[in-house]
Amino acid sequence: MRIALNEARCSGCRTCQVICSLHNYTENNPKKAAVKIIGHFPSPGRYEIKICDQCGVCAAVCPAEAIGEEDGIYIIDKEKCTGCGECVEACPSGAMLQHPAEKAPIKCVACGQCAELCQRGAIYDADTREVQ
Amino acid sequence: MNGYGGNILRINLTTGEMNIQPLPEEMAKEWIGQRGFIAKTLWDELKPGIDTLGPENKLVMSTGPLAGTLVPAGGKVSFGAKSPATGIYGESCMGGHIAAEMKYAGYDMIIIEGAAARPSYLYIKDDQVEIREASHLWGKGAIQAEKTLKDELGEDFQICTIGPAGEKLVKFACISHDFGRQAGRTGMGTVMGSKNIKAIAICGSNSIPLADMTAAIAKGKEMLKGCFAKENLEEWQDYGTAGVPVWANKIGAFPTKNFQSSYLEGNESLDGKIMRDKMVVTDKGCFGCPSPCGKYCFVKPYNVYTEGPEYETTALIGGNCVFTDIEQVGYLNYLCDELGLDTISAGNVIGFAMECYEKGILNQEQAGMELKFGDVASFKYLVEKIAAKEGIGSILAEGVKYAAEQFGGESIKFAIQIKGLEWSGYESRSAPSNMLAYMTCDLGAHHSRAWSVTHDIAVGRKVLEGKAQKVIDLQHIRPFFDLIGCCRLQWVEIGFELEHYPEVFRYITGFQYTQDDLMKISEKVWNLTRAFAWRELEDYGRKYDYPPARFYEETVTTGPNAGDVLSKEALEFLLDDYYKLRGWDQNGLPTREKLEQMGLEFVVRELEAYGRNLS
Amino acid sequence: MQIKIRVTGLLTEYFSAGKGELLFSLEKPLTVEEILQHIKLNHELVMTVVVSGQRRDLSYVPQDGEEIVLISPLAGG
Numbered sequence: 001m002r003i004a005l006n007e008a009r010c011s012g013c014r015t016c017q018v019i020c021s022l023h024n025y026t027e028n029n030p031k032k033a034a035v036k037i038i039g040h041f042p043s044p045g046r047y048e049i050k051i052c053d054q055c056g057v058c059a060a061v062c063p064a065e066a067i068g069e070e071d072g073i074y075i076i077d078k079e080k081c082t083g084c085g086e087c088v089e090a091c092p093s094g095a096m097l098q099h100p101a102e103k104a105p106i107k108c109v110a111c112g113q114c115a116e117l118c119q120r121g122a123i124y125d126a127d128t129r130e131v132q
Numbered sequence: 133m134n135g136y137g138g139n140i141l142r143i144n145l146t147t148g149e150m151n152i153q154p155l156p157e158e159m160a161k162e163w164i165g166q167r168g169f170i171a172k173t174l175w176d177e178l179k180p181g182i183d184t185l186g187p188e189n190k191l192v193m194s195t196g197p198l199a200g201t202l203v204p205a206g207g208k209v210s211f212g213a214k215s216p217a218t219g220i221y222g223e224s225c226m227g228g229h230i231a232a233e234m235k236y237a238g239y240d241m242i243i244i245e246g247a248a249a250r251p252s253y254l255y256i257k258d259d260q261v262e263i264r265e266a267s268h269l270w271g272k273g274a275i276q277a278e279k280t281l282k283d284e285l286g287e288d289f290q291i292c293t294i295g296p297a298g299e300k301l302v303k304f305a306c307i308s309h310d311f312g313r314q315a316g317r318t319g320m321g322t323v324m325g326s327k328n329i330k331a332i333a334i335c336g337s338n339s340i341p342l343a344d345m346t347a348a349i350a351k352g353k354e355m356l357k358g359c360f361a362k363e364n365l366e367e368w369q370d371y372g373t374a375g376v377p378v379w380a381n382k383i384g385a386f387p388t389k390n391f392q393s394s395y396l397e398g399n400e401s402l403d404g405k406i407m408r409d410k411m412v413v414t415d416k417g418c419f420g421c422p423s424p425c426g427k428y429c430f431v432k433p434y435n436v437y438t439e440g441p442e443y444e445t446t447a448l449i450g451g452n453c454v455f456t457d458i459e460q461v462g463y464l465n466y467l468c469d470e471l472g473l474d475t476i477s478a479g480n481v482i483g484f485a486m487e488c489y490e491k492g493i494l495n496q497e498q499a500g501m502e503l504k505f506g507d508v509a510s511f512k513y514l515v516e517k518i519a520a521k522e523g524i525g526s527i528l529a530e531g532v533k534y535a536a537e538q539f540g541g542e543s544i545k546f547a548i549q550i551k552g553l554e555w556s557g558y559e560s561r562s563a564p565s566n567m568l569a570y571m572t573c574d575l576g577a578h579h580s581r582a583w584s585v586t587h588d589i590a591v592g593r594k595v596l597e598g599k600a601q602k603v604i605d606l607q608h609i610r611p612f613f614d615l616i617g618c619c620r621l622q623w624v625e626i627g628f629e630l631e632h633y634p635e636v637f638r639y640i641t642g643f644q645y646t647q648d649d650l651m652k653i654s655e656k657v658w659n660l661t662r663a664f665a666w667r668e669l670e671d672y673g674r675k676y677d678y679p680p681a682r683f684y685e686e687t688v689t690t691g692p693n694a695g696d697v698l699s700k701e702a703l704e705f706l707l708d709d710y711y712k713l714r715g716w717d718q719n720g721l722p723t724r725e726k727l728e729q730m731g732l733e734f735v736v737r738e739l740e741a742y743g744r745n746l747s
Numbered sequence: 748m749q750i751k752i753r754v755t756g757l758l759t760e761y762f763s764a765g766k767g768e769l770l771f772s773l774e775k776p777l778t779v780e781e782i783l784q785h786i787k788l789n790h791e792l793v794m795t796v797v798v799s800g801q802r803r804d805l806s807y808v809p810q811d812g813e814e815i816v817l818i819s820p821l822a823g824g
Contacts, residue, residue: 012416013422022202027339030232030236031336036287042311045429099337100337117356119356119422120415362755383791586761626756
């Protein structure tokens with residue numbers, strides 16, 4: 001699973017956020033999603049998708065060494081995380097998201113649920129699908 | 133409570149008091165949500181005879197139990213109040229993202245009472261609720277005001293606004309949201325303006341509890357993928373409802389020249405394909421939508437951005453005011469959106485004024501300029517005068533019915549409205565069941581409750597028998613989507629099957645309802661809104677259900693249905709049949725027996741208390 | 748020659764094969780509109796004809812083996 005983006009195809013429906021929170025937090029709550037959609041309206045009229053590209057900067061800056069890597073995917077150990085927010089500040093993609101009820105930031109683990117339900121191919125798995 | 137935000141937020145703008153009460157389970161079970169909650173609340177809380185623009189009227193915002201979940205297109209919210217356009221039950225629905233957001237904030241319904249002393253906006257962040265100063269927003273366009281507030285509050289807020297027309301209390305002002313979605317009909321923006329509320333901004337961080345999480349996820353995915361697999365999805369996504377004007381014209385249903393005709397010469401240039409090539413910037417969907425119909429456009433010759441025009445706008449601005457250049461329609465759509473006017477009513481009112489001018493009922497001095505069909509300058513002039521309530525605009529701002537009463541002559545015959553609400557986008561002299569749908573819609577001449585042009589074509593345009601039953605069935609199915617918080621277009625447009633909904637409804641709410649049970653609730657709400665109108669107006673009934681005389685006295689002027697008219701006798705037949713099948717009396721009023729059968733004993737008691745004679 | 752016909756949306760109510768596929772044999776090439784007369788489907792109920800992903804109209808003449816999808820008009824927005 002290699003999450004890739006084609007932002008021009010995004011219609012802003014936020015289904016990705018709903019399934020992300022359901023799958024990773026067992027909650028129906030898009031504010032607990034590791035993907036964020038930002039609309040740029042009224043001009044120029046497009047959507048921006050914020051999601052982790054697994055660059056690893058978060059792991060490098062984490063003072064608690066709470067972020068580990070496995071097969072190219074960086075995962076937060078919620079037990080170790082102190083909620084200091086260093087990674088949120090450092091993330092070059094602005095993709096470490098926060099929720100008031102969660103100490104640890106919310107980060108994409110490349111489960112691929114969002115890509116599965118993105119009919120538009122705005123978020124897709126670059127391992128299995130060509131850009132739409 | 134599973135599937136629900138769980139609370140009702142009540143804000144009194146006069147006193148500044150607010151309270152948050154848990155949503156009673158009984159209310160959820162009996163009225164489902166959204167339109168059901170609105171109808172019940174307005175029935176319970178509004179005294180008959182109140183001034184629609186006074187502080188006694190209430191603006192109720194509500195969504196349903198499937199909104200904000202994985203169910204396809206669970207992004208619908210409705211606004212309700214006693215309508216300033218019609219004086220009876222008013223309600224209008226819109227998409228976007230604010231329905232889901234209000235549930236994450238914990239609310240199924242927000243009841244706005246009284247009136248603020250100064251221009252204000254409502255700030256709602258979970259249980260933090262504030263009435264905030266809005267003088268910096270007052271006077272701004274609806275879209276510009278949303279942008280300003282979004283910049284101030286952040287991306288996580290979902291915001292609805294009114295434009296200058298709402299502030300000025302134009303009777304067909306809309307509520308706007310998500311830079312191009314509107315709750316357009318029955319003057320809900322007018323009511324918001326009367327309360328001095330420029331905007332409602334909501335941000336929620338909570339979860340919606342689900343009765344059976346695993347089943348809800350599996351079923352939600354199945355439904356989404358079912359929609360993805362529909363073979364007309366691609367066509368639908370490319371054009372949205374903008375793919376329809378050419379068809380509507382070919383079959384002779386396209387409103388033309390203030391409904392003189394149902395066929396517009398040159399309509400091919402309004403086609404969705406041309407619109408896509410010339411103007412579309414991005415496809416834009418509402419919350420959770422698998423089939424986004426929003427076509428977000430840049431209209432180059434006028435240097436403006438606008439969502440749409442969708443079918444209704446193209447029909448009422450394009451056809452009805454005779455514009456065949458899609459970029460002109462796009463620009464005029466933009467003007468209406470920023471001013472905060474419903475494009476359906478605006479297209480009617482302006483087409484009406486143009487016809488009055490053509491017929492000499494209005495002269496240049498009264499109008500302020502020469503008015504011509506198909507003239508951008510005329511439209512722009514009128515729409516700005518209406519929004520500002522200046523000159524001729526102060527009369528037109530009250531809607532076509534009022535304007536006809538002022539202008540006099542024969543103009544009432546071509547003031548295209550029912551119950552005071554202007555007609556939406558289908559000329560129906562050659563489609564009796566669709567005519568009946570407009571006649572009996574609880575709001576006035578609107579297509580949202582039933583639309584059956586294809587039924588008329590399939591079973592015969594001249595046939596009258598059986599038409600009423602079709603309309604009744606649709607009047608239960610379509611508003612059912614307005615109970616649950618979902619868009620109906622997946623069912624209507626891409627053919628997604630209805631039978632999925634009761635099942636997913638169970639997984640989300642835990643309520644064990646069959647499709648029949650849900651349709652019964654929809655019927656109950658239908659009887660309640662009819663009773664609401666009767667409680668308001670003692671003389672309510674059959675006489676409020678007729679279309680304007682144009683449709684039964686004048687023939688269609690051009691096109692495939694030229695010469696068609698729907699006789700008064702045909703209308704009487706349709707109404708007789710309809711009332712009988714509904715269990716209403718010959719005057720179109722619900723009987724005691726029917727109301728009791730629907731579990732509406734409290735309605736019987738109340739109507740009797742107001743001296744209404746139930747048969 | 749033979750073509751396949753499918754319909755979408757509310758058209759399924761008025762189509763003999765419902766949600767299924769109708770196989771239609773024809774001796775000479777016909778336009779979609781003529782084919783509709785044969786299968787007794789009112790052409791006014793068809794908004795768009797799609798053949799192999801291409802948007803066509805009622806005057807299109809389908810080739811042997813092609814599948815035509817008939818898209819019904821919306822039901823009023």
